[in-house]
Amino acid sequence: MTSLAVIGTGRIGGEVAFLAAAKGLIDDIIICDAVRSLEHAQALDLAHASFDVGIETDTLLVRDADVCVFAAGRPRSPETKTRADLLNSNLPVLDECCDHLPSFGGIMITVTNPMDVNNYYLHRCLDIEPARCIGFGGQLDSARFALRLGKEGISGAASVLGEHGEHQVPVFSRLETAVPAIKREEILADLRGASMEVIRGKGGTVFGPAAHIVRLIEAALGKRQDEVIPCSCIVDGEYGLSDLSIGLPARIGKDGIREIVEWDLDAWEQEKLTEAASFIGELCRGLDV
Numbered sequence: 001m002t003s004l005a006v007i008g009t010g011r012i013g014g015e016v017a018f019l020a021a022a023k024g025l026i027d028d029i030i031i032c033d034a035v036r037s038l039e040h041a042q043a044l045d046l047a048h049a050s051f052d053v054g055i056e057t058d059t060l061l062v063r064d065a066d067v068c069v070f071a072a073g074r075p076r077s078p079e080t081k082t083r084a085d086l087l088n089s090n091l092p093v094l095d096e097c098c099d100h101l102p103s104f105g106g107i108m109i110t111v112t113n114p115m116d117v118n119n120y121y122l123h124r125c126l127d128i129e130p131a132r133c134i135g136f137g138g139q140l141d142s143a144r145f146a147l148r149l150g151k152e153g154i155s156g157a158a159s160v161l162g163e164h165g166e167h168q169v170p171v172f173s174r175l176e177t178a179v180p181a182i183k184r185e186e187i188l189a190d191l192r193g194a195s196m197e198v199i200r201g202k203g204g205t206v207f208g209p210a211a212h213i214v215r216l217i218e219a220a221l222g223k224r225q226d227e228v229i230p231c232s233c234i235v236d237g238e239y240g241l242s243d244l245s246i247g248l249p250a251r252i253g254k255d256g257i258r259e260i261v262e263w264d265l266d267a268w269e270q271e272k273l274t275e276a277a278s279f280i281g282e283l284c285r286g287l288d289v
Protein backbone atom coordinates (compact mmCIF):
# COMPACT_ATOMS: atom_id res chain seq x y z
CA MET A 1 0.00 0.00 0.00
CA THR A 2 1.45 3.35 -1.03
CA SER A 3 0.27 6.59 0.49
CA LEU A 4 0.76 10.25 -0.32
CA ALA A 5 0.08 13.11 2.06
CA VAL A 6 -0.51 16.63 0.80
CA ILE A 7 -0.32 19.43 3.36
CA GLY A 8 -1.90 22.60 2.04
CA THR A 9 -4.49 21.71 -0.56
CA GLY A 10 -4.88 25.05 -2.29
CA ARG A 11 -3.90 25.57 -5.92
CA ILE A 12 -0.73 23.45 -6.00
CA GLY A 13 -1.63 20.90 -3.34
CA GLY A 14 -5.07 20.31 -4.87
CA GLU A 15 -3.68 19.82 -8.37
CA VAL A 16 -0.96 17.46 -7.11
CA ALA A 17 -3.55 15.37 -5.27
CA PHE A 18 -5.71 15.22 -8.39
CA LEU A 19 -2.84 14.32 -10.75
CA ALA A 20 -1.31 11.71 -8.44
CA ALA A 21 -4.71 10.07 -8.01
CA ALA A 22 -5.51 10.29 -11.73
CA LYS A 23 -2.20 8.63 -12.62
CA GLY A 24 -2.88 5.80 -10.17
CA LEU A 25 0.44 6.40 -8.38
CA ILE A 26 -0.88 5.71 -4.90
CA ASP A 27 -3.39 3.62 -3.00
CA ASP A 28 -4.24 6.26 -0.40
CA ILE A 29 -4.09 10.02 -0.23
CA ILE A 30 -4.25 12.14 2.92
CA ILE A 31 -5.12 15.77 2.32
CA CYS A 32 -4.84 18.43 5.03
CA ASP A 33 -5.56 22.12 4.99
CA ALA A 34 -5.98 24.68 7.75
CA VAL A 35 -9.22 25.75 6.08
CA ARG A 36 -11.42 22.79 6.93
CA SER A 37 -14.16 23.72 4.46
CA LEU A 38 -11.59 23.71 1.63
CA GLU A 39 -10.09 20.43 2.85
CA HIS A 40 -13.56 18.85 2.91
CA ALA A 41 -14.43 20.21 -0.52
CA GLN A 42 -11.16 18.96 -2.06
CA ALA A 43 -11.69 15.49 -0.57
CA LEU A 44 -15.26 15.36 -1.83
CA ASP A 45 -14.39 16.66 -5.30
CA LEU A 46 -11.60 14.06 -5.55
CA ALA A 47 -14.00 11.32 -4.43
CA HIS A 48 -16.42 12.39 -7.19
CA ALA A 49 -13.67 11.70 -9.74
CA SER A 50 -14.08 7.95 -8.96
CA PHE A 51 -10.36 7.21 -8.99
CA ASP A 52 -9.30 3.99 -7.32
CA VAL A 53 -7.78 5.74 -4.30
CA GLY A 54 -8.63 5.97 -0.61
CA ILE A 55 -9.08 9.57 0.56
CA GLU A 56 -8.39 10.62 4.14
CA THR A 57 -8.24 13.98 5.91
CA ASP A 58 -6.89 12.87 9.29
CA THR A 59 -3.64 14.78 10.01
CA LEU A 60 -2.46 11.97 12.29
CA LEU A 61 -2.11 9.70 9.25
CA VAL A 62 0.48 11.98 7.64
CA ARG A 63 3.42 10.63 9.61
CA ASP A 64 2.96 7.16 8.09
CA ALA A 65 2.76 8.40 4.49
CA ASP A 66 5.46 7.27 2.04
CA VAL A 67 5.71 10.75 0.57
CA CYS A 68 4.46 14.08 1.89
CA VAL A 69 4.14 17.13 -0.34
CA PHE A 70 4.34 20.30 1.75
CA ALA A 71 2.47 23.07 -0.09
CA ALA A 72 0.89 25.01 2.79
CA GLY A 73 1.42 28.71 3.01
CA ARG A 74 1.12 31.99 1.20
CA PRO A 75 1.93 32.24 -2.49
CA ARG A 76 3.27 35.35 -4.22
CA SER A 77 0.94 37.99 -5.50
CA PRO A 78 2.06 40.31 -8.32
CA GLU A 79 3.12 42.75 -5.56
CA THR A 80 5.50 40.25 -3.90
CA LYS A 81 8.87 40.89 -5.45
CA THR A 82 10.78 37.71 -4.63
CA ARG A 83 10.03 34.27 -3.18
CA ALA A 84 12.38 35.09 -0.28
CA ASP A 85 9.95 37.88 0.69
CA LEU A 86 7.49 35.13 1.75
CA LEU A 87 9.79 33.76 4.46
CA ASN A 88 8.39 35.69 7.41
CA SER A 89 4.77 34.93 6.57
CA ASN A 90 5.37 31.24 5.83
CA LEU A 91 7.63 30.26 8.75
CA PRO A 92 4.69 30.35 11.22
CA VAL A 93 2.78 28.05 8.84
CA LEU A 94 5.69 25.59 8.86
CA ASP A 95 5.85 25.80 12.66
CA GLU A 96 2.15 25.08 12.98
CA CYS A 97 2.36 22.08 10.63
CA CYS A 98 5.52 20.72 12.32
CA ASP A 99 3.54 20.45 15.55
CA HIS A 100 1.32 17.89 13.80
CA LEU A 101 4.14 15.97 12.15
CA PRO A 102 6.21 14.26 14.83
CA SER A 103 8.30 11.28 13.69
CA PHE A 104 7.41 11.55 10.01
CA GLY A 105 9.02 8.49 8.43
CA GLY A 106 8.64 9.11 4.69
CA ILE A 107 10.05 11.44 2.08
CA MET A 108 9.23 15.14 2.43
CA ILE A 109 8.90 17.19 -0.75
CA THR A 110 8.97 20.89 0.10
CA VAL A 111 7.11 23.19 -2.27
CA THR A 112 6.22 26.22 -0.12
CA ASN A 113 8.34 29.29 -0.88
CA PRO A 114 11.00 30.29 -0.23
CA MET A 115 11.45 26.61 -0.95
CA ASP A 116 15.20 26.13 -0.26
CA VAL A 117 15.12 27.76 3.17
CA ASN A 118 11.84 26.03 4.03
CA ASN A 119 13.27 22.65 3.03
CA TYR A 120 16.19 23.25 5.39
CA TYR A 121 13.79 24.38 8.13
CA LEU A 122 11.62 21.25 7.82
CA HIS A 123 14.75 19.08 7.93
CA ARG A 124 15.88 20.77 11.16
CA CYS A 125 12.48 21.09 12.88
CA LEU A 126 11.27 17.58 12.10
CA ASP A 127 14.72 15.99 12.39
CA ILE A 128 14.32 14.30 9.02
CA GLU A 129 17.58 13.02 7.58
CA PRO A 130 18.86 14.99 4.54
CA ALA A 131 18.22 12.18 2.05
CA ARG A 132 14.49 12.32 2.87
CA CYS A 133 14.09 16.10 2.43
CA ILE A 134 13.74 17.10 -1.21
CA GLY A 135 13.00 20.66 -2.23
CA PHE A 136 10.95 21.05 -5.40
CA GLY A 137 11.60 23.77 -7.99
CA GLY A 138 14.66 22.79 -10.05
CA GLN A 139 12.63 20.74 -12.54
CA LEU A 140 10.27 23.65 -13.13
CA ASP A 141 13.12 26.15 -13.53
CA SER A 142 14.81 23.69 -15.90
CA ALA A 143 11.64 23.36 -18.00
CA ARG A 144 11.45 27.17 -18.25
CA PHE A 145 15.14 27.25 -19.17
CA ALA A 146 14.58 24.68 -21.94
CA LEU A 147 11.70 26.75 -23.33
CA ARG A 148 13.78 29.92 -23.28
CA LEU A 149 16.72 28.18 -24.95
CA GLY A 150 14.34 26.91 -27.63
CA LYS A 151 13.69 30.53 -28.62
CA GLU A 152 17.43 30.86 -29.29
CA GLY A 153 17.48 27.60 -31.26
CA ILE A 154 19.67 26.00 -28.58
CA SER A 155 19.06 22.40 -27.57
CA GLY A 156 20.63 20.00 -25.09
CA ALA A 157 20.09 19.08 -21.45
CA ALA A 158 18.75 22.21 -19.73
CA SER A 159 19.23 22.19 -15.96
CA VAL A 160 18.86 24.89 -13.37
CA LEU A 161 20.62 24.66 -10.00
CA GLY A 162 21.06 27.13 -7.13
CA GLU A 163 18.19 28.92 -5.42
CA HIS A 164 14.59 28.46 -6.56
CA GLY A 165 14.40 32.22 -6.81
CA GLU A 166 16.45 35.20 -7.90
CA HIS A 167 19.73 33.29 -7.44
CA GLN A 168 18.97 30.47 -9.81
CA VAL A 169 21.88 29.01 -11.76
CA PRO A 170 21.13 27.86 -15.31
CA VAL A 171 23.81 25.40 -16.42
CA PHE A 172 24.98 26.44 -19.89
CA SER A 173 28.18 24.40 -19.98
CA ARG A 174 26.32 21.12 -20.56
CA LEU A 175 24.45 22.42 -23.63
CA GLU A 176 25.47 21.57 -27.18
CA THR A 177 26.09 25.24 -28.06
CA ALA A 178 28.43 27.68 -26.30
CA VAL A 179 26.53 30.67 -24.90
CA PRO A 180 28.48 33.90 -24.20
CA ALA A 181 28.17 35.61 -20.79
CA ILE A 182 26.10 38.54 -22.10
CA LYS A 183 23.47 36.18 -23.57
CA ARG A 184 23.55 34.07 -20.37
CA GLU A 185 22.68 37.14 -18.29
CA GLU A 186 19.85 38.04 -20.68
CA ILE A 187 18.40 34.51 -20.41
CA LEU A 188 18.84 34.47 -16.62
CA ALA A 189 16.93 37.75 -16.32
CA ASP A 190 14.05 36.22 -18.28
CA LEU A 191 14.07 33.09 -16.10
CA ARG A 192 13.81 35.20 -12.95
CA GLY A 193 10.57 36.69 -14.27
CA ALA A 194 9.13 33.51 -15.84
CA SER A 195 6.66 32.55 -13.11
CA MET A 196 5.47 36.11 -12.45
CA GLU A 197 4.05 36.23 -15.97
CA VAL A 198 1.77 33.32 -14.97
CA ILE A 199 0.98 34.74 -11.52
CA ARG A 200 -0.10 38.04 -13.08
CA GLY A 201 -2.27 36.29 -15.65
CA LYS A 202 -4.02 33.62 -13.56
CA GLY A 203 -3.17 34.22 -9.90
CA GLY A 204 -0.56 31.49 -9.51
CA THR A 205 1.44 28.77 -11.22
CA VAL A 206 -0.33 25.41 -11.19
CA PHE A 207 0.03 23.03 -14.14
CA GLY A 208 3.81 23.39 -14.47
CA PRO A 209 4.66 22.80 -10.81
CA ALA A 210 2.03 20.08 -10.29
CA ALA A 211 3.16 18.02 -13.30
CA HIS A 212 6.81 18.12 -12.19
CA ILE A 213 5.97 17.48 -8.52
CA VAL A 214 4.13 14.33 -9.57
CA ARG A 215 7.23 13.20 -11.54
CA LEU A 216 9.27 13.79 -8.40
CA ILE A 217 6.78 11.73 -6.37
CA GLU A 218 7.14 8.92 -8.94
CA ALA A 219 10.92 9.08 -8.56
CA ALA A 220 10.64 9.05 -4.76
CA LEU A 221 8.42 5.98 -4.98
CA GLY A 222 11.15 4.24 -7.00
CA LYS A 223 9.21 4.34 -10.28
CA ARG A 224 11.72 6.31 -12.38
CA GLN A 225 14.95 4.26 -12.17
CA ASP A 226 17.08 6.57 -10.04
CA GLU A 227 16.78 9.53 -12.40
CA VAL A 228 19.05 12.55 -11.89
CA ILE A 229 16.74 15.45 -11.07
CA PRO A 230 17.63 19.04 -10.17
CA CYS A 231 16.17 19.60 -6.71
CA SER A 232 17.04 21.29 -3.45
CA CYS A 233 19.27 19.11 -1.28
CA ILE A 234 20.64 19.54 2.21
CA VAL A 235 24.35 19.57 1.62
CA ASP A 236 27.15 18.16 3.69
CA GLY A 237 30.30 19.11 1.81
CA GLU A 238 29.04 18.51 -1.74
CA TYR A 239 30.13 21.32 -4.08
CA GLY A 240 32.06 22.63 -1.05
CA LEU A 241 28.79 23.61 0.68
CA SER A 242 27.21 22.73 4.00
CA ASP A 243 24.39 23.66 6.38
CA LEU A 244 21.84 24.77 3.80
CA SER A 245 19.50 23.41 1.16
CA ILE A 246 20.27 24.34 -2.44
CA GLY A 247 19.38 23.16 -5.93
CA LEU A 248 21.79 20.49 -7.20
CA PRO A 249 21.55 17.47 -9.49
CA ALA A 250 20.49 14.50 -7.38
CA ARG A 251 19.82 10.86 -8.07
CA ILE A 252 16.36 10.20 -6.66
CA GLY A 253 15.12 6.75 -5.78
CA LYS A 254 12.95 4.95 -3.30
CA ASP A 255 14.89 6.18 -0.25
CA GLY A 256 14.92 9.77 -1.48
CA ILE A 257 18.20 11.41 -2.46
CA ARG A 258 20.59 8.53 -3.23
CA GLU A 259 23.45 10.73 -4.41
CA ILE A 260 24.18 14.38 -5.09
CA VAL A 261 25.91 14.26 -8.45
CA GLU A 262 28.96 16.50 -8.80
CA TRP A 263 29.04 18.23 -12.20
CA ASP A 264 32.00 20.22 -13.48
CA LEU A 265 30.62 23.74 -13.57
CA ASP A 266 32.38 26.48 -15.51
CA ALA A 267 33.58 29.71 -13.86
CA TRP A 268 30.36 31.68 -14.57
CA GLU A 269 28.17 28.92 -13.13
CA GLN A 270 30.45 28.37 -10.14
CA GLU A 271 30.34 32.08 -9.31
CA LYS A 272 26.52 32.10 -9.51
CA LEU A 273 26.30 28.97 -7.35
CA THR A 274 28.54 30.58 -4.73
CA GLU A 275 26.29 33.67 -4.73
CA ALA A 276 23.19 31.48 -4.38
CA ALA A 277 24.73 29.53 -1.49
CA SER A 278 25.74 32.71 0.26
CA PHE A 279 22.21 34.15 -0.08
CA ILE A 280 20.42 30.97 1.09
CA GLY A 281 23.06 30.28 3.77
CA GLU A 282 22.48 33.67 5.36
CA LEU A 283 18.71 33.05 5.52
CA CYS A 284 19.27 29.55 6.96
CA ARG A 285 21.66 30.89 9.61
CA GLY A 286 18.99 33.43 10.62
CA LEU A 287 16.42 30.70 11.36
CA ASP A 288 15.51 29.97 14.94
CA VAL A 289 16.11 26.19 14.91
Ligand SMILES: NC(=O)C1=CN([C@@H]2O[C@H](COP(=O)(O)OP(=O)(O)OC[C@H]3O[C@@H](n4cnc5c(N)ncnc54)[C@H](O)[C@@H]3O)[C@@H](O)[C@H]2O)C=CC1
Pocket residue numbers: 007008009010011012013032033034035038071072073074075076086090093094096097110111112113114115136137140164204205209
Ligand atom coordinates in the same frame (compact mmCIF):
# COMPACT_ATOMS: atom_id res chain seq x y z
N1 LIG B 1 8.50 25.38 -5.30
C1 LIG B 1 7.80 25.73 -6.38
O1 LIG B 1 8.21 25.54 -7.52
C2 LIG B 1 6.48 26.40 -6.21
C3 LIG B 1 6.11 26.86 -4.98
N2 LIG B 1 4.90 27.45 -4.80
C4 LIG B 1 4.57 27.85 -3.44
O2 LIG B 1 3.64 26.90 -2.90
C5 LIG B 1 2.87 27.53 -1.87
C6 LIG B 1 1.38 27.26 -2.10
O3 LIG B 1 0.99 27.92 -3.29
P1 LIG B 1 -0.54 27.86 -3.79
O4 LIG B 1 -1.04 26.47 -3.75
O5 LIG B 1 -0.63 28.62 -5.05
O6 LIG B 1 -1.26 28.71 -2.63
P2 LIG B 1 -2.77 28.59 -2.12
O7 LIG B 1 -3.04 29.82 -1.32
O8 LIG B 1 -3.68 28.25 -3.25
O9 LIG B 1 -2.72 27.32 -1.16
C7 LIG B 1 -2.04 27.33 0.05
C8 LIG B 1 -2.88 26.56 1.04
O10 LIG B 1 -2.17 26.44 2.27
C9 LIG B 1 -3.16 26.40 3.27
N3 LIG B 1 -2.58 26.62 4.59
C10 LIG B 1 -2.16 27.80 5.13
N4 LIG B 1 -1.71 27.59 6.39
C11 LIG B 1 -1.86 26.26 6.65
C12 LIG B 1 -1.58 25.44 7.76
N5 LIG B 1 -1.07 25.93 8.87
N6 LIG B 1 -1.86 24.11 7.65
C13 LIG B 1 -2.39 23.59 6.53
N7 LIG B 1 -2.67 24.34 5.44
C14 LIG B 1 -2.41 25.65 5.50
C15 LIG B 1 -4.16 27.47 2.85
O11 LIG B 1 -5.40 27.33 3.51
C16 LIG B 1 -4.21 27.23 1.37
O12 LIG B 1 -5.29 26.38 1.02
C17 LIG B 1 3.26 29.00 -1.91
O13 LIG B 1 4.23 29.29 -0.92
C18 LIG B 1 3.86 29.17 -3.30
O14 LIG B 1 4.75 30.24 -3.40
C19 LIG B 1 4.01 27.61 -5.81
C20 LIG B 1 4.35 27.19 -7.07
C21 LIG B 1 5.60 26.54 -7.38
Ligand SMILES: O=C([O-])CC(=O)C(=O)O
Pocket residue numbers: 075076083113140195196205209
Ligand atom coordinates in the same frame (compact mmCIF):
# COMPACT_ATOMS: atom_id res chain seq x y z
O1 LIG C 1 7.08 32.15 -8.57
C1 LIG C 1 6.37 31.79 -7.62
O2 LIG C 1 6.10 32.50 -6.65
C2 LIG C 1 5.85 30.39 -7.66
C3 LIG C 1 6.97 29.50 -7.98
O3 LIG C 1 7.85 29.28 -7.17
C4 LIG C 1 7.13 29.06 -9.36
O4 LIG C 1 6.15 28.94 -10.10
O5 LIG C 1 8.28 28.83 -9.74
